[in-house]
Amino acid sequence: MSASWLLRRLLLVVYTVLVVSVLVFGITQVLPADAAVTLLGENATPEALAALRLRLGLGDPLWLQYARWLGGALTGDFGLSMRTGQPVGPMMLVALSRSLLLAGLALALMLMVAIPLGLWAALRQGRAADLVTGLVSYLGVSLPEFVIATLVVMLFADRLQWLPATGYVPLTEDVADSLAHLALPVLTVSLIMVAHVSRMVRSETIDVLHSDYIRAARLKGLPGRSILLRHTLRNALLPVITIVALDVGYLLGGIIVVEEIFAIPGIGRQLIVAVTARDLPAIQAGAMIMAVTYALASTLADIAYALLDRRIRYD
Amino acid sequence: MILSVENFSLSYRSGAGVRHALRDVSLAIGAGEVLGLVGESGSGKSSLAWSIMRHLPRTAQESGRLRLGDVDLRGLDAAGLAAIRGRRIGMVFQDPSTALNPTLRLGEQVIEVLMRHRGLSRAEARDAAEEALREVELREPAALMRRFPHEASGGEKQRILIASAFATRPELILFDEPTTALDVITGARILELFARLRERTGVAALYISHDLALVSRVADRVAVLRQGAIVEQGSPGAVFRTPRHPYTRQLVAAVPRPDRRLVTDLPAPERVLAVQGVSVHYARRRLFRPAPPPATQPTSFSIRAGEILGVVGESGSGKSSLARALTGLARFEGRIEALDRAITHPRAMRRDYRRTVQIVFQHPDSSLNPRMRIGEILTRPLRLHGGSLGEIPRLLEEVRLPADYARKYPHQLSGGEKQRVAIARAFAANPALVICDEITAALDVSVQAQVIELLLELRRRHGTAYLFITHDINLIRQIAHRIAVMRAGEMVDLREAAQIGAADAHPYTQALIAASPAPVG
Structure with missing residues (x-):
């Protein structure tokens, strides 16, 4: 991995973000929402509407409006919310931090479960344990988030009454209570990812176990534990990094549904509120923040892969 | 006797029935002896190596005896096997580029064997590994040990595998076509190295190959395997000069010998094709990186009819x-002349x-x-x-x-x-x-x-x-x-x-x- 590769990779992120910004801005222009009408209400006089349009610069050419918006966005200023009158940038960033907490916990839980599960299934390939985990995984892959969320709430909140069903408590307020409220959403999101990541770990592990170098390691007389941990696991987990990076994209989408169900004021929920209120600045800010997060996540995954697999030389 | 195989048969069960891999094989290798096992693909030569290493699939069915010294290999449990594999029997594999873990440094893959089989500490094993790599005539072993497999050549990798097989001082080493995946000159160097190591250590070896000519140069005795059965055994000279079995005769006759010309007539005077300054480049210069070297330099020659x-x-x-x-199939520069035309693309x-x-x-x-x-x-x-x-x-x-x-x-x-x-x-x-x-x-x-x-x-x-x-x-x-x-x-x-x-x-x-x-x- 060379400095020039890193630089080019970061330039690619910038390019992606620019393309997304054009799309986001363009789509919000096409939406049947007139900012002036939204702000002043249906009964405003034509004079008042015209005056506001002039003040907001809505009559200016599109490219000028885009440049103005992008300039603000780059400095974190996405404008004022049409709904609350507050700056949307800070509002969305606070929401993002809540979503990232949920996503980070879900990823961590998923990896802790999926890797051992996949490994275990691979070592028992073709036996009952493998078949059962496979079946459960396919079930997990095919169920949508809201079904799993409902099942989880029915079991843990309703029947067992272990955990609160909905709501959000900031981590700074009460750590235990905050985690208790996050537990069910984290479980829902990670369950779905466990299903396909554990399948991936399983098939990669089986491939590696059949490779020449594992046979060579066995015939060199190395102990089974060393073959599994030193020789198999590392090579089997490499492709999983790519899958996890793609999952970040899923997380961003899946989290919208899960946040709505569990009433967590994360970025997904804010986005839904913004769309229903036709709050254009908030929609733009939310979409841009998600795009940047995704671009950065996949770049990080590429870098991690290059660091772990020395055969890959980005130059 | 270091290794003795007596009336050994092996077959694999599958849905389609039973496939016989080895039939009633008997052979023995004495101290310091190298037995060459020759056979064509599917003759069962690798199956014999896997049987000796006790690396057989669950579908395998065996009969007969496999002994290493006084140990019955077939009767070994997991603990017994651990005391044999890599310790008393070493193995060198066909393709060094797939036999090494691609994400582990080369040194690590020698050190782990030494720690396991010679009970050395990590630091001792590191020194011993460096010494072992020097034994197989690798230059700058310390630097090589820090590299990954893809950063070493095929010959270097095969030397490293040979080093780790010899470093545990086994009684017997199995060589499974160790030069097949290497180019001719590198393979020849590996054979010379094998001869020197053999002299120095006195190890016994089973040398498996499809190449009768090659085996005749490294082995003290040669066994010819055909469809799972040994058809002939003897000294390389005898097997080569006076093969008794028809199959061996056919094998010997098929070995290419430069002194036996198969074409005697001369080509016609007219040209069918002429190549003038043809070179091939696969990739072009790109924005951020220079062009790779050409696959072929400008080359000129012609071919006459016949x-x-x-x-x-x-x-x-x-x-x-x-x-x-x-x-x-590839873009080229230069000219190809054929059919009274010059072709440049x-x-x-x-x-x-x-x-x-x-x-x-x-x-x-x-x-x-x-x-x-x-x-x-x-x-x-x-x-x-x-x-x-x-x-x-x-x-x-x-x-x-x-x-x-x-x-x-x-x-x-x-x-x-x-x-x-x-x-x-x-x-x-x-x-x-x-x-x-x-x-x-x-x-x-x-x-x-x-x-x-x-x-x-x-x-x-x-x-x-x-x-x-x-x-x-x-x-x-x-x-x-x-x-x-x-x-x-x-x-x-x-x-x-x-x-x-x-x-x-x-x-x-x-x-x-x-x-x-x-x-x-």
Whole structure:
């Protein structure tokens, strides 16, 4: 991995973000929402509407409006919310931090479960344990988030009454209570990812176990534990990094549904509120923040892969 | 006796029935002795190695005895096995690039063996590993140990595997075709190293190979395996000079010997093709990186009607790139002159050129469409080049396949038969020049001999010229009129076959010949 590769990779992120910004801005222009009408209400006089349009610069050419918006966005200023009158940038960033907490916990839980599960299934390939985990995984892959969320709430909140069903408590307020409220959403999101990541770990592990170098390691007389941990696991987990990076994209989408169900004021929920209120600045800010997060996540995954697999030389 | 195998049989159960891999095999290896085990693909030689290492699938069924010294190998439990594998029996594998873990540093992969089998601490094992790498004549072992497998050459990797097999001071080492995946000169160096290590350590070895000539040079005794049974055992000289079993006789006769010429007539004076300053570049310069070096430097030569021009060189020397340029599969610079035209671009190769110049590839498995019957495969070139479908039986007969093979699919044929179909496909276009790109490299020697004989027969009948690409210099010296030697994309030598061993040949040519000595006997 060379400095020039890193630089080019970061330039690619910038390019992606620019393309997304054009799309986001363009789509919000096409939406049947007139900012002036939204702000002043249906009964405003034509004079008042015209005056506001002039003040907001809505009559200016599109490219000028885009440049103005992008300039603000780059400095974190996405404008004022049409709904609350507050700056949307800070509002969305606070929401993002809540979503990232949920996503980070879900990823961590998923990896802790999926890797051992996949490994275990691979070592028992073709036996009952493998078949059962496979079946459960396919079930997990095919169920949508809201079904799993409902099942989880029915079991843990309703029947067992272990955990609160909905709501959000900031981590700074009460750590235990905050985690208790996050537990069910984290479980829902990670369950779905466990299903396909554990399948991936399983098939990669089986491939590696059949490779020449594992046979060579066995015939060199190395102990089974060393073959599994030193020789198999590392090579089997490499492709999983790519899958996890793609999952970040899923997380961003899946989290919208899960946040709505569990009433967590994360970025997904804010986005839904913004769309229903036709709050254009908030929609733009939310979409841009998600795009940047995704671009950065996949770049990080590429870098991690290059660091772990020395055969890959980005130059 | 270090190793004794008595009346050992092995078979694999599967849904389709029982397949016998080894039948009643008996052999013994004494202290310091090297037994060469020769057999063609599928003869069961690797199965014997896996049986000795106790690395058999659950479907395996065995009978007979396997003993290492006084230990009954078949009766070992997990703990007993741990005391044998890697410790008392070492193994060197066929392909060093797949036998090493790609994400672990080379040093680690030697150190772990030493810690396990010699009970050394990490620091001691590191020193011992460095010493072991020095023993196998690797330069700067400490620096090499810090590298990853992809950062070392094939020869270096094989030396490292040999070092870790010898470093545990085993009584017996199994060598499973240790030079097959290496180029000729590197392989020859590995054999010299093996001879020196053997002298120094007095280890006993089972040396498995398909190459009778090679085994006759490294082994004290040779055993010939055919369809799971040993048909002949004896000293290399005796097996080679006075083979008793018909199969051994056939094997010995199939080994290429440069002194036994198979082609005696001379080519016609007229040229079929001339190459002038042709070079091949695969990738172009891009915005941020320089262009890679060319696959072949500008090369010039010509081929006369009915001539066999041999092209030898190691993998990556540019032989196949040349073939790809001549058939329009790769973009090239320079000029190809054929059919009274000069061609400077693949697009300029019109149908008549493509008919005149045909190619046969190394792997018939990937060059024959698996979903087409043989008849359909042969129909394509006949249609394209104006032949009639009634010629299919004649084409099959010419390559000595029964006419009813037209209805078969490629997977129903053996490797040699598939290559015959590929040859028939090339001849369907009635070409003046056929490029043979390592067409016998994947075949056993006896099958190779038959394919070569077929090619020479077709040449007698049609007057076809061949550009015969190979890494086997002994083989090409038997059939070529002239031989070109390629190295690192450059044609370093081009001379009459009879003059290839002359003193004024390029040093690299001389090195190639020295690395491929004729068999004992």
